[in-house]
Amino acid sequence: MTETSGTGGGVKYASRDKSYFEKRGLQRYAGIWSLWALGVGAVISGHFSGWNFGFATGGWGGMMVAAGIIAIMYLGLTFSIAEMSPALPHTGAAYSFARTSMGPWGGFITGLFENVEYVLTPAVICTFISAYFGSITGLDTAYYPILWIVFYAVFLGLNIFGVALSYKVTLAVTLISLAGLAFFYISAIPHIDFGRWALNIAPDGSELPEGNGSMFPTGFGGVLATLPFAVWLFLAIEQVPLAAEESVDPKRDMPKGIMLGFGTLLLSAFLVVLLNPAIAGVGAHALGSSLEPALDGIRAIYGDAAAPAFGVVALIGLVASFHTILYAQGRQVYSLSRAGYFPSGLSVTHPTRKTPHLAMIAGSLLGLGVMLVIWFVNGGGGPGETQLGDDIIGSVLLNMAVFGAMLSYIMQAVSFILLRRNLPNIDRPFRSPVGIPGAVLTIIIALVTLFYQVQDPNFYRGVIWVVLWCAVGIVYFALVGRNKLILSPEEEFALEHKSKA
Numbered sequence: 464m465t466e467t468s469g470t471g472g473g474v475k476y477a478s479r480d481k482s483y484f485e486k487r488g489l490q491r492y493a494g495i496w497s498l499w500a501l502g503v504g505a506v507i508s509g510h511f512s513g514w515n516f517g518f519a520t521g522g523w524g525g526m527m528v529a530a531g532i533i534a535i536m537y538l539g540l541t542f543s544i545a546e547m548s549p550a551l552p553h554t555g556a557a558y559s560f561a562r563t564s565m566g567p568w569g570g571f572i573t574g575l576f577e578n579v580e581y582v583l584t585p586a587v588i589c590t591f592i593s594a595y596f597g598s599i600t601g602l603d604t605a606y607y608p609i610l611w612i613v614f615y616a617v618f619l620g621l622n623i624f625g626v627a628l629s630y631k632v633t634l635a636v637t638l639i640s641l642a643g644l645a646f647f648y649i650s651a652i653p654h655i656d657f658g659r660w661a662l663n664i665a666p667d668g669s670e671l672p673e674g675n676g677s678m679f680p681t682g683f684g685g686v687l688a689t690l691p692f693a694v695w696l697f698l699a700i701e702q703v704p705l706a707a708e709e710s711v712d713p714k715r716d717m718p719k720g721i722m723l724g725f726g727t728l729l730l731s732a733f734l735v736v737l738l739n740p741a742i743a744g745v746g747a748h749a750l751g752s753s754l755e756p757a758l759d760g761i762r763a764i765y766g767d768a769a770a771p772a773f774g775v776v777a778l779i780g781l782v783a784s785f786h787t788i789l790y791a792q793g794r795q796v797y798s799l800s801r802a803g804y805f806p807s808g809l810s811v812t813h814p815t816r817k818t819p820h821l822a823m824i825a826g827s828l829l830g831l832g833v834m835l836v837i838w839f840v841n842g843g844g845g846p847g848e849t850q851l852g853d854d855i856i857g858s859v860l861l862n863m864a865v866f867g868a869m870l871s872y873i874m875q876a877v878s879f880i881l882l883r884r885n886l887p888n889i890d891r892p893f894r895s896p897v898g899i900p901g902a903v904l905t906i907i908i909a910l911v912t913l914f915y916q917v918q919d920p921n922f923y924r925g926v927i928w929v930v931l932w933c934a935v936g937i938v939y940f941a942l943v944g945r946n947k948l949i950l951s952p953e954e955e956f957a958l959e960h961k962s963k964a
Contacts, residue, residue, distance in 0.1 A: 474567045474945040476954065477803070483949070487801050487810045489554065490626050490817040493710045497630045498703050498720025501787055503727050504637035505699035508784030510644060510728075510735045511757045511777045512591040513861060517692030519668065519751030521685035523661040523740050524678025526747075529689035530696055530736050534729055536908035537697040539901035540872055541725045543879040545718040548704035549892040550882075551956060552713035555798035556704035557875050559953040563960060564881035565874075567804075567948065568940075570957075573874040574799045575936045578826075579867025579929055581792040584699060586830040587860040588785045589614055592778060594754035599774040611834055615827050618786045622793065623813060623820040626709055629790055636783035641731070643776030647757055648734045650764050655741040663746045670748040690912040691865050696732040698868055699784070700725055701875070702791035705798070708952075718893035792830075793823030802951040804944050833928075834860070862916060863925035869909045869916070876902040876909070886960055 493501070517526045544556075553559040555570075557577045562570025592614060593607040602610070622629050655661075659674035666680045679685060703721050707713045739756055740747035744763035750756045761773040797819035800810035813820045837859055879902045882889070895901060917926075948954065 474948050476948050476950050478950050487797075487812050487819075488817050489708050489812065489819075491709055491711050492626045493630055493706050493716070493720075494712075495716045495719050495723070497634065498706060498710065498716055499723045499727070500630070500634040500637045501706055501790070502700045502703045502721060502724030503641070504633045504783040504787040505702050505791065506697055506724075506728050506784065507637060507640045507644075507731075508588050508591060508781040509695040509698055510731050511640075511780045512594070512754055513587070513695040514692055514732075514736070515739070515750040515753055515756040516861075517689035517751075518664065518740060518747040520681065520692070521689030522664045522676075522678065522680040523657075523747045525681060525686040525689045526693065526736055526740075528679075528686045529693040530732060532686075532908060533690060533693040533697060533912070534732065536872070536905050536912075537700065537725065539897055539903075539905035540701060540876065541721055542895035542897050543876055543902050543905065544701055544704055545721045546891055546893050546895045547875075547879060547882065548707055548717045548721070549714040550889055551953075552707040552710070552717065553798070553953045553956065554705055554708040554794050555802070555951075555953040556707065556795070557701070557871050557878075558795075558799060558802075558804075559956075560878040560882070561874050562953055563957040564878040564885065566957075567945065567954075569874070569878075570953075571799070571804050571940050571944070572933075572937070573871055573878070574795070574804060575933050576867050576870040576874060577795060578799070578936075579932065580699070580864050580871060581702070581788060581795050582826050582830045583833065583860055583864040583867065585615075585785050585788045585792065585827070586834045587864055588781055588788070589834065590860065591754060592781045592785065595758065595774055595778050595781060598755055598758060599771050599778075608835060608838060611831060614782075614785065615789075615831055618782070618789055619823055619827055621786065622789050622823055623816060623818050625816045626818060629786070629818075633783065633787050633790070636779050636786065639776065640780035640783050641727070643773065643780060644731055644735070644757075646776075647760065647773070648738055651738040651742050651760060654743050654764050655738060656743050657741045660743060660746040661741040664748050664751070670746070674746070687911060687915045688918055690908075691862065691916040694865050694868065694912065695861065696736070697725075697728055698865065699788055699791070700728060701868075701872070702788065702795075705791050705794040709794075714890075714892045789823060789827065792826040793819045796822035796826050798951075798953065801949065802954050803948040804940065807947070807949065859925045863929050865916060866913070866926055866929055869913045872909045873906050876905040889960065 547560045551559050558570045558574030561573035589611050593610050662676045663671045663674040664680045665671050710716055739760050740750050742760045742763050745759050753759055757777055758774050762770050797810045799805045800807055809822045809825055811821055880899050
């Protein structure tokens with residue numbers, strides 16, 4: 464064991480022989496379109512549910528402007544990670560970027576923030592899955608926890624079975640989801656009335672029966688308060704670099720997959736925010752509390768008879784994100800574990816499938832456990848405010864996931880700036896056209912989003928637990944983890960280039 468210094472408190476590394484890494488091997492499979500599907504599939508559920516809560520805080524105009532601001536943030540972020548990921552093609556992604564630029568403490572804290580996002584985002588999506596499934600089948604909310612367990616078990620199984628199958632499922636469900644959304648957008652165009660329906664929110668939040676209200680019923684403050692909900696239109700596109708060690712050619716394919724994915728999502732996000740609230744019979748006011756906004760639009764256009772068929776398509780969209788973020792969750796936990804930041808046993812991969820099954824199972828159990836705790840604390844699907852249909856679980860989990868994501872975005876943007884400044888000569892197959900100014904803008908918008916997220920009363924129900932989780936992680940690393948680091952590929956790269964900086 465060798466000790467290093469000057470790394471923000473001092474850490475100890477233990478070299479491991481090749482058998483350690485043989486037990487933690489991954490399989491290369493993904494090309495450009497697999498990476499595109501991984502990015503789009505991770506986000507696409509956010510175009511079926513979640514984003515629409517922003518109508519309650521900012522109205523239709525507020526949601527449109529907030530979505531534009533968040534799109535600018537993600538543009539800066541995706542360009543930054545499109546540059547960093549082929550330059551540092553490791554499974555660690557955000558942790559790897561921060562480890563190289565800010566040392567082991569910066570890497571661990573960034574990884575911890577990202578861990579919150581990837582553990583809790585599947586849980587949020589699972590609440591939307593249960594809402595759509597319950598709407599289609601009439602399933603009583605009391606049975607939703609059973610549904611959550613079933614979905615986690617099924618898609619964990621698919622992810623564990625093999626990377627090729629996982630990517631094939633991802634591509635298939637992503638294409639079906641996009642086709643369903645395209646059908647929805649085309650269907651909506653003849654039925655839109657912006658004045659009557661999209662503008663039907665009064666400044667006090669009540670519904671205007673005849674519409675024709677203000678684009679910004681709550682003013683500019685409402686626009687800013689809507690930023691956390693607009694994040695849901697793009698949240699998790701940044702997970703693509705986690706596939707670096709399973710990409711056939713990450714230096715060539717990673718930037719293309721990331722930017723193609725972002726372009727696809729940008730078009731779909733614009734269309735859903737523009738059209739969904741303007742459909743006659745729907746309206747921004749009703750969508751402000753809906754768990755199934757796209758399905759509400761289909762009902763208004765085609766009637767209740769069409770709802771089950773489109774509901775299945777919407778479920779596939781939710782499944783696409785659930786499946787792909789479980790994939791990312793496993794790789795994120797795996798990378799931190801392989802390097803010793805988390806217990807190293809979690810990074811052992813399946814002996815024949817070469818998938819990080821232990822990391823995926825551990826992360827899934829944690830996410831599912833958080834869901835069940837919130838469920839039972841809030842009455843277990845009982846009457847009134849404790850019902851899942853009143854958005855308690857979805858809203859709390861969404862805020863927790865966005866909180867972790869914003870912190871990780873700030874750290875990744877800082878990493879980009881430091882890498883540009885301190886390691887200007889590393890091989891960069893792709894260079895961000897917006898450079899450091901784009902990363903700075905990402906940081907500013909993320910900070911503003913965090914500030915206004917705090918204004919949401921539901922935020923407080925979850926943020927304490929996120930802070931506690933991060934605090935426990937930091938204490939663990941200070942007392943134990945920093946003395947058990949392992950020279951994984953990310954760590955070796957960081958140490959080698961630190962000596963050259």
